[in-house]
Amino acid sequence: MTRRNPRKVLFVEVGLLAVSGALAAALAARLLERGVGTAVVAAVVCCTLTVGLSLAAQFDQGMRTTLYTCPVSGCAVSVRVRGASPEALCRLRALATDHSRHGAT
Numbered sequence: 001m002t003r004r005n006p007r008k009v010l011f012v013e014v015g016l017l018a019v020s021g022a023l024a025a026a027l028a029a030r031l032l033e034r035g036v037g038t039a040v041v042a043a044v045v046c047c048t049l050t051v052g053l054s055l056a057a058q059f060d061q062g063m064r065t066t067l068y069t070c071p072v073s074g075c076a077v078s079v080r081v082r083g084a085s086p087e088a089l090c091r092l093r094a095l096a097t098d099h100s101r102h103g104a105t
């Protein structure tokens with residue numbers, strides 16, 4: 001079982017937000033240089049920041065979710081776990097990865 005470092009996850013999320021903020025600022029500057037209207041610039045900045053927030057949220061959810069799949073070929077059993085205790089993680093991992101516990105005889 002791998003435990004993810006919450007600080008590393010937060011660091012990457014902040015990095016994604018910083019990159020989207022820098023991109024939004026650069027786009028705004030370029031558009032304003034070319035005389036694009038303020039409403040359009042505001043829309044582009046909002047969209048860019050929204051994409052950055054969405055990416056950070058997706059990353060956060062992905063990093064805080066653990067997926068266990070059955071190793072038996074053809075078995076479609078998988079368990080996606082989030083926010084569980086270490087004991088629950090071990091129990092669910094054993095249930096998902098031991099085909100005899102969930103598969104046919």
Ligand SMILES: [Zn+2]
Nearest residue numbers: 070075099103
């Ligand atoms: Zn299985």
